[in-house]
Structure formats: C-alpha cells, structure tokens
Amino acid sequence: MIPDFEANCSDWRIRISLREILEVHLTLSAINQKMRPNHVVWVTKGENGKRLWIIRDRSILSWVTADGESTDPTFALPIPELFIEQLMEMIAGGDGIDLFCNEVEGTIVARSDNGSYLSIDHPQNVEFKRQDLPYLGNPDREHNGPAIATVGMLDIVQFAKFLFKFPSGVDWPPNDVMPFVAMALDKDTLAWTMDWRRQDSYRFTGSVPANTVGAITATFYPYQMAAVLLTKDRDGDAHIFIDGENAEYAYFVGDDWGIRILLDAEYLARWNHKVVRELKNVGVDVDNWKSQQIPSFMTFTLNQSDLCYVSLHELDDLSVTVRLTAILSDDVPESLGVYGEINKLNDALVGARVSLRDGEVRLVVEFPAEGITNMTAHMSTFTKALAQCKDVHTFLPLFAG
C-alpha cells in the first residue's frame, strides 16, 4: 500500500532552506563523527522570531540560526540525528524541504520540492532541558572580569587547525584523556597552548591578533569545537566571550552560528571519575555536585556524620595529588598552645597529618593520584587518623589562649 504522507498532517509546517540544513549537517558531523541513533537535534524559535537549530553533546553545544517564518511553532521539535543526514540527500536538486508531523502515525515527515517524501518515527522520551538553551547566564557565581575578544574568521580557523594538529608519533594509552587547550585572551591577542608532554612530546603555543576587552585564561577540551570552527565561512569576525574567571562556559559566536564550550581542567578530566569509582569500590559514595563542570573537590560522609572532602591538585611537574580532608575544628586561633597540641597529634599519626589553616584544624591524607588503586589502604589510614583525632574539638580551645 502506498502511504499518504500528507494525510493527518500537523497544523504547522516548517520550511527549511538548503543553506540551513547544510549548516546543521556540517555542525552535527563535526560534533559527532558517528551519528547516534538515539540522539536528536532540536529546532525551535527564539523570542525574536529567529529559528534556532541546537546540537548538544556532553561538553559542547552548538547552534545555527536562520530566518524563521511567523508560522514557525514555538515548541522544541526533536529531530533524530540520522534524519538530518537523510534530509541532506533529499534536498539535493531543490531549494528546500517542508517538515511537518503525521499525527496519526506519530512520524516526522519531510517533503522535497520535487514531491518526494521521507518520514521517520517521532523520537520518544526526549525532553528539551535547560542545558539545551544556548546561552546560560549564571548570576549566582562570582563574576570578576568578563573578557571579550573579536577575532577574524581566518585567524579563528588557523587557531582551530592548530588545535587539531596532533604531533606525529604520539601514542597514548587507551582511555587516556587527550590534552586540553589553555586559551588566553589579553592585550589584543588570542593565544593558546597545547601541552603534549604527557604523551612524550612538546608544548605547542601560538597566537593570532584579536581585539580584546578584559583578560582571561581558560582551559577546555577543544577537539569538537575545532572541528565545528573548521566548517565555518572564512569571512567576517567571530566573538569570544567568557564571563569571568569562574565562568562555566566560553562562547564562540559568528553571524549565524555559535558554540558554547564547557570550561574544565584536564587533570580533573583524567582523574575525577577514577577517584569516584575507587571510592565507591571501598564503600564511599561522594555527594552529587550541581555544576556540569568537573569539580576540583567533592564531599562524602563517614560514620554517618563526619563531613569529609576529597580533592585533586595538579603540581608544577604535572603530577596530580589526591587529598582526603576532614575539618576537625574551626574558629581556632593561632597560638603556641594550639600548635603544641597539633604537633603532639602529628607525632602519633601514621600516614596522616593535622594542620591549622584559615582558622580550621584539618586532618589530611595525601597520595599520588596513581595510588588510587590502593584506596582501601588510604581510606583505612584516613579513618584511623580520624578516630584518633575525634576529641580534638574539645581540647583545642583549652590551648587557644
């Protein structure tokens, strides 16, 4: 039986141009080298009437804007990634495609100018979330010194090509994290460094001219972003925006496209998930964290009530240390008596130390990140030391004077 694609069609219809579907397809291909059957691209409308195509992966979101029509729906329509690829094939030879839904079959239908049709099942169990909004302001964070750079597209593309340049002969173990880029905006320059020393190679540093306002340095996983930048026209300028040193994201914005990239530290990407896993293996669950960024420290609870911290610290020689911390007492003033008691405690502790910092008496166990496979031993040291120090909050004030 020949299907009637026009039957039961939705009361809305979206007219898509060849140019916009090409832009969306290129962006999608750059972000996801392999199309994933259960992932979607969103199309929706901004409050200024512009049509927005939104593609998101774990640490990157990219958008393409196009002139919408007044009849464009305001909801977010999920389109399977696979369908975008098919639409590219279908649109060849025409100016555009009409997109609508069949509300009996539950399908998304595309009709080309030459009268051919293609339909796909409407995705289920997908939801447009806050993380899918292209711009995410974060008024709750500390904002000190936003930075903006305007960079010619030719220079942006050069930057992207360098990010993509893997040193020849580099070999890294499976599941290792590839280098993050350190990007600096300052003094009318966009500069960057890719550090390949962990892969037994060298650091590569470059710069291109830019108009900058403010100064900032940020690190992030750059490869998908570079691939998207390489798909863009070389005309005109792009803007880079980072909303202060505590910002979660960097924005790269062109005339009809943009990229939001999550700012993260490479050493955290390498070690955080391993630390969480090893702690779980010894029966310790870290508390959830709010941000999409990888946290530099996490909290967990021992003995039902002792709030403890696990943190990661990168040293100058690129080695990384894991630190387990418990705050034994706070509001403790510096005094000879207090330091004397801390010294006595440290004499009795094995593999742990107590120190006074910022008015807090802290118990710390530290070890190289490579040692997380011995987490049982480290946690045992930590819990024993915690038990030895359990009365510290009662006797320390005696020595405060």
Next chain:
Amino acid sequence: MSHSSSPFGDGFEPFDPSQSIEEIEKVVLDLEPKIRDLNRHMIDVLGACPENETGNWAYLARTELGEFVIGFEQVSIKSGMKLSNRFLDVYRILDDIDVAAPSSSQYQPDLGPSIVGDAASLRFVPSTHVRVVRK
C-alpha cells in the same frame, strides 16, 4: 468537572467529624486553617479553580486508613493546559527575579546576551513537541 460522587474524591473516605472530639479539634483548629491558607495562596497564584463554585483547589480528605490528606480538584484537559501555561508564567516571573537579583555586584546580565545575539533570545525552556498517535 466534579471530582467524584464523593466530595472527597475517589479513593477517599468521607470525613465524619462526629467520630471524636479530638478529631473535631484537629480539623477545626489545625487542618481547616491550613487548607484555607493553601487555597488562598493557590487562588492568588493560579486564579480560582474553574471546576467548582467556590474556586478552591484543595480540600480535606481522608484515606481508607484514616489518615488525613489534602486532595486536589480534578480538572479538564482544557483547564489543565491553562494551568500549565499559568505555571510557565510563574516560572518566568521567578526566573526574572533570579536574574534581577544577582549575588555578585559585578555581574552584567546584558553582556553575555548582547554578544551571543539571536540565540540568547531563547531565554526560557520551550515545551517539547511530543509524539502524537491518534487512533
């Protein structure tokens, strides 16, 4: 639309205040004021419930186990959609308040959107188009 033949809804036992003095005290002094407060706040935010003459959204009910609970009016699909839009309005108002009261004095709320441009005009999460299969 009436919520059920019982004023307390399906699955609820009608409340009989004659059961004990203690219960009457509890209902009159504690639960009914709470329900009145709840209805007042809900009507302030959502408007009167279109499904009954009083405009109240909440009512006192009791489960089969005898536990006091708060029941809410059943509403028609049409009223439910209006309610959904009303919640969206409330969300937008609250979100604007959040944006208008940043914790950091250095935050410039218009700076990011001015650079991001058209895409920043999508300020609120749009509803997701869902699969419709009509029989």
